[in-house]
Amino acid sequence: MSDHSATQSHGLVHRDDEGSKLGMWLFIFTEILLFGALFIVYSVYRFKNQDAFHAAALNLDTVIGTVNTVILIVSSATIAMSISALQQKNKKLAITLMVITLVLAFSFLVNKYFEWGAKFHHGLYPGAEHLMSLGHGQNQFFFLYFFMTGLHAFHVIVGMGFIIFVMRQVMRDELTYNNYTRLENAGLYWHLVDLIWIYLFPLFYLIH
Amino acid sequence: MSHDTHEEVHITPYSTYIIILALLLVLTAITVGVTVIHLGTFSVAVALFVATIKGTLVLLYFMHLKFDNKLFLGLVAIVFAVYTAVIAITFIDYLSR
Amino acid sequence: MSETVLKAGSAEPQYQPSYLEMETKHKGILSWILATDHKRIAQLYFFSMMTMFLIGALIGVLIRIELMAPGRTIMDAQTYNGFFTLHGIIMIFMFVIPGLPAVFGNFVMPIMIGAKDVAFPRVNLLSWYLYVIGGIIVLTSQFVGSGPPDGGWTFYAPYSVKSAANIGMAAMGAFFLGFSSILTGLNFLVTIHRMRAPGMSWDRIPLFVWSLYATGWIQILATPVIGITLVLIVFERVFQLGFFDPAFGGDPILYQHLFWIYSHPAVYVMILPAMGAISEIIPTFAQRTIFGYKAIVASSLLIAFVGYFVWGHHMYTSGMSDTAKWVFSFITFLVAIPSAIKVFNWVATLYKGSINIQPPLLYAVAFMFTFMIGGFTGLIIGAVAQDIHLHDTTFIVGHFHYIVFGGTGFAFFGALHYWYPKMYGRMYNIKLANIAWGLFFFGFNVLYFPMFVAGYMGMPRRYFDYLPEFYIPNLISTMGSWFLYAGIILMIYNLVKSRKTGAIAPANPWHGVTLEWSIQSPPTYENFDEIPVVKDGPYKFK
Ligand SMILES: [Cu+2]
Numbered sequence: 115m116s117d118h119s120a121t122q123s124h125g126l127v128h129r130d131d132e133g134s135k136l137g138m139w140l141f142i143f144t145e146i147l148l149f150g151a152l153f154i155v156y157s158v159y160r161f162k163n164q165d166a167f168h169a170a171a172l173n174l175d176t177v178i179g180t181v182n183t184v185i186l187i188v189s190s191a192t193i194a195m196s197i198s199a200l201q202q203k204n205k206k207l208a209i210t211l212m213v214i215t216l217v218l219a220f221s222f223l224v225n226k227y228f229e230w231g232a233k234f235h236h237g238l239y240p241g242a243e244h245l246m247s248l249g250h251g252q253n254q255f256f257f258l259y260f261f262m263t264g265l266h267a268f269h270v271i272v273g274m275g276f277i278i279f280v281m282r283q284v285m286r287d288e289l290t291y292n293n294y295t296r297l298e299n300a301g302l303y304w305h306l307v308d309l310i311w312i313y314l315f316p317l318f319y320l321i322h
Numbered sequence: 323m324s325h326d327t328h329e330e331v332h333i334t335p336y337s338t339y340i341i342i343l344a345l346l347l348v349l350t351a352i353t354v355g356v357t358v359i360h361l362g363t364f365s366v367a368v369a370l371f372v373a374t375i376k377g378t379l380v381l382l383y384f385m386h387l388k389f390d391n392k393l394f395l396g397l398v399a400i401v402f403a404v405y406t407a408v409i410a411i412t413f414i415d416y417l418s419r
Numbered sequence: 420m421s422e423t424v425l426k427a428g429s430a431e432p433q434y435q436p437s438y439l440e441m442e443t444k445h446k447g448i449l450s451w452i453l454a455t456d457h458k459r460i461a462q463l464y465f466f467s468m469m470t471m472f473l474i475g476a477l478i479g480v481l482i483r484i485e486l487m488a489p490g491r492t493i494m495d496a497q498t499y500n501g502f503f504t505l506h507g508i509i510m511i512f513m514f515v516i517p518g519l520p521a522v523f524g525n526f527v528m529p530i531m532i533g534a535k536d537v538a539f540p541r542v543n544l545l546s547w548y549l550y551v552i553g554g555i556i557v558l559t560s561q562f563v564g565s566g567p568p569d570g571g572w573t574f575y576a577p578y579s580v581k582s583a584a585n586i587g588m589a590a591m592g593a594f595f596l597g598f599s600s601i602l603t604g605l606n607f608l609v610t611i612h613r614m615r616a617p618g619m620s621w622d623r624i625p626l627f628v629w630s631l632y633a634t635g636w637i638q639i640l641a642t643p644v645i646g647i648t649l650v651l652i653v654f655e656r657v658f659q660l661g662f663f664d665p666a667f668g669g670d671p672i673l674y675q676h677l678f679w680i681y682s683h684p685a686v687y688v689m690i691l692p693a694m695g696a697i698s699e700i701i702p703t704f705a706q707r708t709i710f711g712y713k714a715i716v717a718s719s720l721l722i723a724f725v726g727y728f729v730w731g732h733h734m735y736t737s738g739m740s741d742t743a744k745w746v747f748s749f750i751t752f753l754v755a756i757p758s759a760i761k762v763f764n765w766v767a768t769l770y771k772g773s774i775n776i777q778p779p780l781l782y783a784v785a786f787m788f789t790f791m792i793g794g795f796t797g798l799i800i801g802a803v804a805q806d807i808h809l810h811d812t813t814f815i816v817g818h819f820h821y822i823v824f825g826g827t828g829f830a831f832f833g834a835l836h837y838w839y840p841k842m843y844g845r846m847y848n849i850k851l852a853n854i855a856w857g858l859f860f861f862g863f864n865v866l867y868f869p870m871f872v873a874g875y876m877g878m879p880r881r882y883f884d885y886l887p888e889f890y891i892p893n894l895i896s897t898m899g900s901w902f903l904y905a906g907i908i909l910m911i912y913n914l915v916k917s918r919k920t921g922a923i924a925p926a927n928p929w930h931g932v933t934l935e936w937s938i939q940s941p942p943t944y945e946n947f948d949e950i951p952v953v954k955d956g957p958y959k960f961k
Contacts, residue, residue: 250668316369415743
C-alpha cells in the first residue's frame, strides 16, 4: 500500500489496449451524433426548401469539393497504412506516411480557405446583403454550409493535432510495434473526419 | 482486468488499403459523374447510397471493424440504427404536416 | 459472493489508511483537486453538487414565496423569470443529471465490480473540471452582460435567440456540463466493459452498475445532440444566423425536436441510476435476493432504448403533425411497461423479507411512492387529448418534480444514507435521519401535490402572477416548501455533524452482500488488497 500511495496515478492498472480503443469508439459515437444532429437540421431544411437548396448549391465549386474529397480519402489510406508500417517495425515508413497525411490535411484546409474566401468575395456569407436578397431557403443553405464545413474543418485541425502528438511519440519510441493503440486511435479519429466528409460532400456540392 | 489484448495481432497488408482506396476513388468518380446526368428526385437517393457504401468501406477496412473485436462492429451497427430511427421519427412529423 | 468475500477478511482485518487520509504527491487542497482516485473525485462532485443543490433549492423556496399570494410578493417579474430559469438550469444540469452517476457511480461502481479505479482516471478528473467550469459560466451569466438569462432552462427558440438577456452564456455553460456528462458516461462504459473482476460476468453485475451502464449509453448518444443545438443557439445570437428564427425561414419546432431528442432521454439519465440505487437498497434491507434480476436488467436497457424515441410528447401543442402526435403518444405509453416491471420487482423483493426499517429504506419507499405518482401523472399527460388541456400548467410542474425530485432526489439522498458509512467510516444519528426524512417527505408532498390541483384548474406554469382562484393551492404549496427545506437542512446538519463525531461505522453496517461491503470503511486507496474472485451472482443472502 505505502509504495503505491507515493503517486496518485494508479500505475497498478495495466495497459488495456482494447479498453482505450473502446473509449475512442465511444467518443466517435458522440461525434457521429453531434454531426448527426446537424444532418437532421440539414435534411429538414432541405425538405422544406428543395428548390432554394438546388439553386444555392450551384454556387459551390464542385471541382474544389471533389479535390478535397480525394485528398481526404487518400489521407485516410495513408494513416491506415502507417499503422501497418509500425506493426511491421518499419518506423521510418510509418512516420513518412503520417507526414504525408498531415500534408494532405493541410492542403485540405488551404483549399477550404480559398473556397470560403471566394464565397465571402461573392457576398455569400451570413448577413451579407447579396445573400439576404436570395431568400430564406438559400440563406439556410449557406448557414448550414458554413456551420457544418466549419465544424468539420475544426475537426480536421484537431485530428492533425492528434496525429502530430502520436507522431512525436512514435519518433521517441514511446509507441512501437507492440504498443500502437494510440496511433490506431488517432487513425480512427482521422477516419471519422473522412467519414463525415463522405456525407457532407454529396449533400452540399452535388445537388444539381 | 485479466483480459489480455491482442492475442492475435492482425496486420492489414498495404495491398488491402490500396484496393479500398481505389474503390473509394472510383465511387467518388461515380457520384460526381451521376450529378451530370439528371436523375431528378433519385439523385439524392443515389448520392446517399454511394456515400453509404463508401462509409461502410471506411468503417470496415480503414477503421478495422472487419478484423477487430466484433463488439465494435455490433456497437457501430446499433448506433447507426438508433440514429436512423431518430431521423425517421423526426420525419414522421415533417412528412405528415 | 459473500463466501468469497469473507475469506479475504476472515482474519481480524487490519485497518489501513483510507482514501481520505492517504499520503499523496500533493499536499492539502491540491491532493483533492488534482486527485485521480475515483473516491476522491466522487467527493469533489459531492461537495460541488450539494452546494449547487442548496443554491437551487433556496431559489426554489424564493420562487414559492413569490407565488404564495397573487401579485407581487417579494420580487419583480423579471427577477422571477431569471430565478425560475436559474433554478431549472442548476437543478437539471448540475444536480439531477450528473447527481447519482457522478457521486455514487464514481464512488461505488468500481468497487462493486471489483476494480481499483475507473478506466480513465484522468479523464474522470477532467469531467469534474468541465462540470466546475460549466457551473461557473452559468453562475457568472447571472451577473454580467445584459441581465440574467430568462425564458427557462429549455432555451426555446426563437425567444432564446431574440431575448436581450444573457442567454448565450448560460447555453455555453450547459454545453460544458454536457461535455462533462459525456465523459463520465464514456468512462463508466469502458470501466464496466473492461475492468470487472474475474468471475464478474454480465449476469453477476450489481443492478446499480447495470443502471449506470444503460445511463452511460444515453449520456454518450443523446448529450451531443443538445450540445450542438446549444452551439447553434449561440451562433444564431452572435453571428445573426437564422437556424431557428422564423424571420430567417428557420423552424422553431425543429429546435424543440432537437432539444427533446436529448432532454427526454436525459430524464432517464436522471431516473435510471436512481432506480439502480433503489435496487441496491431494497434487497439489503429486506435481506432477500432481488426478485427478477434479469427482468430489472432488461427493463433498464429497454427504458434506455425506448426512451430515445418518445421526445415528441413534450410538443403536442407546438404545431407538430397529428400523425406524429399519436406515434409519440403510443411509444410513450410503452415506456411505462419496463418502469412498472421494476416497481413490481421491488415490491416482490420486500414481500416476506426480513425488513429492517432504516433511513435508506425509508428513502427507497418514499421513492417508490413519489415515483408512482410521477409515473401515473406522466401517463395522463402522455395522452394527447389530456395534454392539450394540461400542457404548460402547473400540473406538468408537479409531474416532473415528482419524477426528478421525488424520484431522483429521494434516491440520491437514500443512496447517501446507504453509502455514507462506507464513504466516511462514520454512522449518522439514525433517529435524526428518520425525522429529517419525515419532514422531507411530508414537505415534498405538500409542496408538489397542490400543483396537480392548480394545474388541473388551469393555472399556467412559469407565470409571475395568477388569478385569485388559485390562491389556496399555491399557499399550501408554499408552506410545504418550508417543511421540505427544513427537512433538507436537518438532514445535512446530521450528516455534516456525524462526519466528525458520529460513531465509528463497521465495514458492513447494513449486512449488504455486494462487494463494497466486503472492504473496510472508508476504503483504502486501492479498494482491494487482492482483486476478489466472484463465484456467484449478487444479492445472495444467507
Ligand atoms: Cu419526456
